[in-house]
Amino acid sequence: MQTLHIIKIGGSIANSDRRLTTFLKNFSGMDTPKIVVHGGGTAATDLCNKLGIPVRMKEGRRITDKPALDVAVMVYAGLINKTIVAKLQSLSCNALGLSGADLNMIPAQKRQHPRVDYGFVGDVQPEDINTYFIRRLLDEQVVPVFPAITHDGKGQLLNTNADTIASALTIALTKYYHTHLTYCFEKPGVLLDVEDDDSWIRQIDREKYDRLKDQGVINEGMIPKLDTAFEALRREVNSVHIKHVDNLLNDKGTELTL
Amino acid sequence: MQTLHIIKIGGSIANSDRRLTTFLKNFSGMDTPKIVVHGGGTAATDLCNKLGIPVRMKEGRRITDKPALDVAVMVYAGLINKTIVAKLQSLSCNALGLSGADLNMIPAQKRQHPRVDYGFVGDVQPEDINTYFIRRLLDEQVVPVFPAITHDGKGQLLNTNADTIASALTIALTKYYHTHLTYCFEKPGVLLDVEDDDSWIRQIDREKYDRLKDQGVINEGMIPKLDTAFEALRREVNSVHIKHVDNLLNDKGTELTL
Numbered sequence: 001m002q003t004l005h006i007i008k009i010g011g012s013i014a015n016s017d018r019r020l021t022t023f024l025k026n027f028s029g030m031d032t033p034k035i036v037v038h039g040g041g042t043a044a045t046d047l048c049n050k051l052g053i054p055v056r057m058k059e060g061r062r063i064t065d066k067p068a069l070d071v072a073v074m075v076y077a078g079l080i081n082k083t084i085v086a087k088l089q090s091l092s093c094n095a096l097g098l099s100g101a102d103l104n105m106i107p108a109q110k111r112q113h114p115r116v117d118y119g120f121v122g123d124v125q126p127e128d129i130n131t132y133f134i135r136r137l138l139d140e141q142v143v144p145v146f147p148a149i150t151h152d153g154k155g156q157l158l159n160t161n162a163d164t165i166a167s168a169l170t171i172a173l174t175k176y177y178h179t180h181l182t183y184c185f186e187k188p189g190v191l192l193d194v195e196d197d198d199s200w201i202r203q204i205d206r207e208k209y210d211r212l213k214d215q216g217v218i219n220e221g222m223i224p225k226l227d228t229a230f231e232a233l234r235r236e237v238n239s240v241h242i243k244h245v246d247n248l249l250n251d252k253g254t255e256l257t258l
Numbered sequence: 259m260q261t262l263h264i265i266k267i268g269g270s271i272a273n274s275d276r277r278l279t280t281f282l283k284n285f286s287g288m289d290t291p292k293i294v295v296h297g298g299g300t301a302a303t304d305l306c307n308k309l310g311i312p313v314r315m316k317e318g319r320r321i322t323d324k325p326a327l328d329v330a331v332m333v334y335a336g337l338i339n340k341t342i343v344a345k346l347q348s349l350s351c352n353a354l355g356l357s358g359a360d361l362n363m364i365p366a367q368k369r370q371h372p373r374v375d376y377g378f379v380g381d382v383q384p385e386d387i388n389t390y391f392i393r394r395l396l397d398e399q400v401v402p403v404f405p406a407i408t409h410d411g412k413g414q415l416l417n418t419n420a421d422t423i424a425s426a427l428t429i430a431l432t433k434y435y436h437t438h439l440t441y442c443f444e445k446p447g448v449l450l451d452v453e454d455d456d457s458w459i460r461q462i463d464r465e466k467y468d469r470l471k472d473q474g475v476i477n478e479g480m481i482p483k484l485d486t487a488f489e490a491l492r493r494e495v496n497s498v499h500i501k502h503v504d505n506l507l508n509d510k511g512t513e514l515t516l
Contacts, residue, residue: 085360086414101343102355
């Protein structure tokens with residue numbers, strides 16, 4: 001089986017043209033089939049602010065109403081996705097932007113919750129991902145670039161967590177490739193002290209994760225990311241790393257193990 | 259050779275959800291390989307207005323500065339493109355949104371002009387279009403959906419006239435298919451009296467076009483559209499029609515002949 005790298009980059013990387021360009025140079029040099037998944041982070045919030053669209057939160061989670069969805073589609077599937085694709089093309093990397101609606105790649109379910117209406121938010125299952133075209137494209141040396149947008153198959157676009165898309169895609173492709181999933185962000189890995197970038201740990205297994213979580217050591221924002229990351233490992237993804245975007249090509253960062 | 263339909267729709271069609279849905283139902287029922295090209299029209303101008311981005315004109319043409327380009331990419335390649343793709347998917351039409359940067363489909367040249375800097379505007383040549391992946395995708399029953407965005411191959415996205423993209427794509431594919439190009443908009447065809455929708459003409463050849471243009475009968479906004487349309491005919495496209503979007507499947511509208 002061939003090796004496949006799936007790299008998820010945090011949306012805030014796209015805020016810095018220099019950092020994004022450096023990342024894409026490193027990424028385009030990777031000599032295996034590869035996929036990028038990206039969020040939109042602060043750019044969507046900035047545009048919402050400029051347009052006077054209030055950011056609505058419920059139980060700590062963002063509600064995606066129609067105006068917020070339109071902004072997410074414009075920023076993630078539009079501006080950030082096409083900026084990445086054009087930059088990769090300039091690096092001789094044959095990129096193709098693919099929302100979950102394109103080629104019906106990632107069908108999602110609008111989130112159902114007994115108390116909270118999250119709005120136009122989609123949840124994805126690895127089993128629903130249409131890997132046929134992804135594999136055909138990878139065979140043609142194409143590099144798929146996925147924004148955090150899916151659809152329900154009935155004409156509705158949905159906002160979907162980029163970490164979850166990366167994990168679900170990797171799980172779905174593990175049948176066909178030796179898969180390596182890397183979450184890149186702006187910290188050097190899982191930190192023992194959120195204030196200290198030198199406190200990153202080299203390895204974390206499920207037991208240690210549960211212990212650190214119980215002790216309140218692991219930062220709250222990291223918990224959903226680590227949950228999806230461990231789920232990928234449990235579903236036989238070959239490796240999962242969490243690292244700083246600048247360390248894509250070296251071995252600094254946190255490796256997850258079962 | 260197979261028949262291929264390339265349909266260009268005006269951006270303002272996307273302003274009406276009902277009209278867009280009707281068009282896409284008609285379009286998805288067409289039983290040949292097919293391509294949509296769309297603009298963004300008033301939606302981009304509306305967003306520019308909301309964001310306080312001035313619309314800059316020079317010699318009657320819009321200047322695309324960086325903020326205006328970002329809006330065009332968000333609206334054309336993001337919101338409108340993905341809305342069309344998701345709606346087509348709900349109609350069992352396997353749509354794929356493709357800016358000119360995706361798969362390096364449409365390389366363009368930033369417009370050079372001795373006096374006017376048009377900003378991030380790209381001009382395209384049929385010879386530069388990469389038809390390989392378009393043909394592969396059409397063979398797989400995929401329906402490409404092109405927004406009016408291209409790139410220069412050096413990492414820069416460019417705003418490009420959708421009529422020109424439709425014409426250039428059709429010319430480039432005429433080597434491989436019996437091509438039929440249709441410009442759909444919100445008038446029933448070429449009008450002899452711009453105020454009277456019943457004044458559309460069934461057929462117009464180059465000579466009649468030149469005569470009507472000299473007489474000032476043909477509306478100014480129609481001239482670039484008709485010029486690219488006649489260029490397509492001259493370059494051996496099998497047929498070119500200009501018609502109302504609601505008449506996609508019937509024979510009402512203006513047929514161009516040489």
